[in-house]
Amino acid sequence: MSNISQHQAAEVWEIARDHHVTAAKINWMCREIQDTQLRSQLEQAARRYQQIGQQLTSTLQQSGFQGNGGFQQSGQFQSGFQSSYQGGQSGQTSQNQGFSSQSYQSGTSAIDILAVGECLKDCKGMAVKSMIAATESSQPLRNTLYQIAGEHLQMAEQHYHWLDQKQLYASPKADQQSTQEYQRALQQIAQAGQSAGQKQQFQTTANYAQSSAYSYNAQQPHQYQQQHQQQQHQPSYSGAQYTSSTSQQIRQ
Numbered sequence: 001m002s003n004i005s006q007h008q009a010a011e012v013w014e015i016a017r018d019h020h021v022t023a024a025k026i027n028w029m030c031r032e033i034q035d036t037q038l039r040s041q042l043e044q045a046a047r048r049y050q051q052i053g054q055q056l057t058s059t060l061q062q063s064g065f066q067g068n069g070g071f072q073q074s075g076q077f078q079s080g081f082q083s084s085y086q087g088g089q090s091g092q093t094s095q096n097q098g099f100s101s102q103s104y105q106s107g108t109s110a111i112d113i114l115a116v117g118e119c120l121k122d123c124k125g126m127a128v129k130s131m132i133a134a135t136e137s138s139q140p141l142r143n144t145l146y147q148i149a150g151e152h153l154q155m156a157e158q159h160y161h162w163l164d165q166k167q168l169y170a171s172p173k174a175d176q177q178s179t180q181e182y183q184r185a186l187q188q189i190a191q192a193g194q195s196a197g198q199k200q201q202f203q204t205t206a207n208y209a210q211s212s213a214y215s216y217n218a219q220q221p222h223q224y225q226q227q228h229q230q231q232q233h234q235p236s237y238s239g240a241q242y243t244s245s246t247s248q249q250i251r252q
Contacts, residue, residue: 004141011133012056012141015148018129019053022122029115038112038162042119045155052148059141108166116159123156 004012026046033039127149134145163169174182 004138008133008137008141009060011136012060015126015129015133015145016053016056016060018126019049019056022126023047023049023053026119026122029111029118032111033115034109035112038116041158041162042115045119045123045158048151048155052151055144059144108168113168116162120156120159120163123152123159127152127156 023046026042026049030039030042030046033042130145130149130152134142134149137145160169164171
């Protein structure tokens with residue numbers, strides 16, 4: 001892969017770092033998840049996050065980008081945070097177990113609901129970040145980031161399906177009155193756009209006609225002046241010359 005610019009490398013570094021951190025966070029949440037389907041789903045997502053982070057890291061290495069130990073610092077941060085998390089977890093075991101035992105009408109634990117909601121938020125955020133970075137990148141990095149964004153949207157769709165199965169995703173159908181109200185408002189906007197376009201076209205035509213008329217009127221004094229000058233150069237007869245000519249004609 002050819003060398004990439006500094007700002008592209010910075011975009012890739014940030015996205016790769018977020019993938020490494022998010023992968024670790026999902027793995028921590030999976031320890032408390034009770035639903036086996038959700039746990040398998042999130043574990044697969046965590047592995048893919050880790051793979052994407054490693055892929056982007058390799059992209060920087062192949063591009064010859066020498067950072068300031070950014071990924072090493074990120075790894076140290078994850079290791080330190082993991083140790084802190086494990087240490088604090090032992091003191092909160094009973095509290096977490098009590099919280100995890102709480103279930104809602106769908107039979108889903110609170111931890112499961114919070115975990116899938118957090119992962120859904122991360123998927124959508126990663127998709128947006130990848131798309132923005134793609135717009136600032138050149139090929140082939142741009143296609144890679146577009147592909148990553150698409151994968152995150154697919155992960156988000158899986159989370160949506162799980163929530164929908166548990167009747168935890170609110171997606172009420174639009175009633176006919178609301179749909180008609182939307183259609184009416186859209187028609188008004190479309191008509192306003194057409195009216196503005198027609199008015200602009202009419203104004204442009206009027207301005208052109210006015211400009212043409214002004215140009216024509218500006219030429220008229222010049223033409224009149226030329227005609228007047230031509231008339232001045234034509235021979236003219238004085239009164240005496242006219243009388244003499246008339247007398248000659250009578251004598252003949």
